[in-house]
Amino acid sequence: MASQTTQDAQHESFRQYLPDLNTPRFQAIAKNDAYGHAKELLEHHRPPWLYGLYLHWRKLFEEPFKGVTNDGVVRPNLFELRDEGVPIDAITSAANAIIAQLSAEQTVRTLLHIDSPEWRSWSNPEFLVSDKGIRLDEITPSLRDSVLSLLETTLSPEGYAKARAAMRINHFLGELVNAPRVMNEHSYNFVLFGTPAVDRPWGFSFYGHHLCLSVFLHKAQIVVSPWFTGAEPNAIDSGPHAGTRILHEEERLGLQLMQSLSAEDKKRATAYEEMKDPNMPRGRWNHDDQRHLCGAYRDNRVVPYEGVLVGTLPPAQQDLVRAILAQYLLYLPARSRELRVRDCAARFGETYFSWIGGHGDADPFYYRVQSPVMLVEFDHHSGVFLSNTRPAKFHIHTLLRTPNAGDYGVALRNQIEPAVQQEYVWEE
Structure with a gap:
């Protein structure tokens, strides 16, 4: 794994990509x-x-x-x-x-x-x-x-x-x-x-x-x-909030899991070897979302499972998946988070971990953990305001979805309000 010094150098490098404000x-x-x-x-x-x-x-x-x-x-x-x-x-x-x-x-x-x-x-x-x-x-x-x-x-x-x-x-x-x-x-x-x-x-x-x-x-x-949740850059290096950093744990844990996989499981997990891979079908990469699939307005997206099945991994690697999910559930109060991680672990037999990009310490990457009850994505992006034309570790997008109508609490509302149809309909 990358040392803290190496990580600091990677995150500080955003300064070389400051745009021309003229x-x-x-x-x-x-x-x-x-x-x-x-x-x-x-x-x-x-x-x-x-x-x-x-x-x-x-x-x-x-x-x-x-x-x-x-x-x-x-x-x-x-x-x-x-x-x-x-x-x-x-x-x-x-x-x-x-x-x-x-x-x-x-x-x-x-x-x-x-x-x-x-x-x-x-x-x-x-x-x-x-x-x-x-x-x-x-x-x-x-x-x-x-x-x-x-x-x-x-x-x-x-x-x-x-x-x-x-x-x-x-x-x-x-x-x-x-x-x-x-x-x-x-x-x-x-x-x-x-x-x-x-x-x-x-x-x-x-x-x-x-x-x-x-x-x-x-x-x-x-x-x-x-x-x-995203950040460009994902660390503040000056001013009253210098030292503030986010999304580094999601990055560290995902890379640790990928690096710990056997050669065979790395191959299973890898959907594409390059961040903008020529083998990607049309639409798999786009200018705004780049690799992630379930961002704004993608409430009805169909995302087929791909990657390595978490339930087939050794206990230590399943523990890393739990740690990733706990990090993505950080917004929840402790008891809610504990219950949601338990829900996810109960479905490791139908949970998939997939990867795009390299898995060296300095490589940018994308990963997704997906099950019937939770989907999380992590993606290193190219610059939007900074000028880097390739994905960099200082620009990160992360997101969470609750599949099968779990978003916005709809699946729960269908139980609270039995008169409402199973498939809750919002119309403009």
């Missing part, structure tokens, strides 16, 4: 706020490739919700209603403290019906393509603190710390590229779905550049899915 792209973003920046995309269609992706997103959004599957068929009876010890009284109180401060206009934008399709309209680029709710960099400090308090009360302490670190790294990137009004610590939107209550289902969405959290709550149970 180019038209960066001159334009420096003059814009979030709304002017979004206008460049939505009205002027710049950049064209992202506008094309946005149009595709809108088509996907029009589809009724089904859920991510491996074969197009949603499997029933995979998730159970249970007491996970979630502090729902405190969480509900924190949500109501937000509501009490909303103006009439903010209330209309922020309090949406639990069946609103807008729960699905999150996205992770810095472009504000779905403007709803309240935006943290535009509201009073008191209201902003209340939103952050809800996050802190809902998530685990380590999960909240990770979310705040992602927000601070976003601010750091905004400073690096002179775009502080588009990317800053508080350039995130917050929306409530349903009426906060201790005995009825409700939830919220918190989304912006490189951090998107979909949270469903019912009594003492929680679902945080889908979520997306």
